[in-house]
Amino acid sequence: MTVPHPAGPRPVPPVLAHPLDSPVHAALTGPHAHFAERRGRVLRYPADVTPWNAVPDAPLAQDWADAAALAGPGGSVTLTAFHEPPPADWEILFHAEGVQMVDDGVDAAPDAEAVRLGPADVPEMLELVGRTRPGPFLPRTVELGTYLGIRRHGTLVAMAGERLRPPGWTEISAVCTDESVRGQGMASRLLRAVAHEIRERGETPFLHAASANTGAIRLYEALGFRLRRRTAFLSALVPPGLGTRNPDDRTGRLEQTGR
Template sequence: MTEAYVSTRFEGPEAQGTPSGRHPLDNPALGSLTGPHAHFAERRGRVLRYPLDVSPWLALPHDPGAADWADLAALVGPGGAVPLAGFDGRTPDGWEVIFNLDGVQFVDDGLDAAPDAEAVRLGPADVQDMLDLVERTQPGPFEQRTVELGTYLGIRRNGALVAMAGERLHPPGWTEISAVCTDPAHRGEGLATRLILAVAHGIRERGETPFLHTAASNTGAIRLYESLGFRLRRTVRFMAARVPERLEDGRTVGVG
């Protein structure tokens, strides 16, 4: 068996977020795709995923069994890459782990959230500019329809998009701030901070709580988030595995 996505579960009042005793942020992709983002969900059995042009994330149930792994394999197809968020178990034999990243999850614990006069709402007409900025800055996965996941705000200078931030995963009561990026020529101007606080303001206006993820090695981002009023909730390890041609029971993926 191969270790997949490991989380340190939060102990305390927040852990009472679901009937199972698990907090919604323990498996945020599952909470999103069975909650506010259910209209995006592609499903096979208990396995869900976003359309690939929206987001690469998939969601397994908290207690996946052999049938769930078979459904996941059939949904993705043999040889396909499976990124997982919120899975804290182990992958079956034969699933090659192709990506591992130690990360951290932060939650709002006193942000001075506020709208920003220079920030503009980004939409479908801005997607090419957003993709170009993502290409220059590499903040993480961002696809043609990612903008549909929630509110995205940007700052333009002389017509060019130079910074943005927006919303991604959306388990009930929570919204993830993601795609925070600034053009290298405009770093050090505080644009990312302003956009994070502006996006957080919109989330709070809906009565929800902002959260976000970053790599555990990204010490600069961690210092920024802590200075803004985010609190570390847990450590995580993101992973991706490749679907085998055959499952443990010998069945060919997608057959039987």
């Protein structure tokens, strides 16, 4: 028997957002859910892992209050892929335009000189980051994924690793080279090696860069990354009087998910 179609147009399936449109949210509700701290609709990584937060695309006053409570008094809320200004009483610590780039034929390959870095190497990694300033790298950032480094005469002089992990994707981050060995191609080698690790898991590498860092962008393009979208990075200071958590407020208590 033929069943007639119901009258009227067929429903259109909803358009799903791409994981890289809000990579922090996608990571913290996906492969990195075990790191997630949540309050209301706001998510963030632990403060000693990485500073990134995820707020709704059109945050309400309550969302900003929840972000403040997660950060605590005097804390800051750091966002990417976010273009809305914070409320007027939030002091902007920095705002920078950026680019998001994705693997478009990177010649990924392991590197014989690269060594895997772990928690025992964090003091050296923090020293290298302090000298080169590639971006946020904190005492527990190494827990986010694979980090590879190159040593010369026993000293760590270059490294690169993995940070955000939206479903199907992994961000390459903390790419840095000591001034004493710049120009020797170490950053390129480590980028290819980390990209190889990511592809071996069946995922696709991507990365972020400040728009003003034209030298790094040229390097990434030469290696086979292409521009996916323009983005922005924002960090704002919690206003005085906000950020206090009430330990008796069970409905608003900070919730750690995935642990």
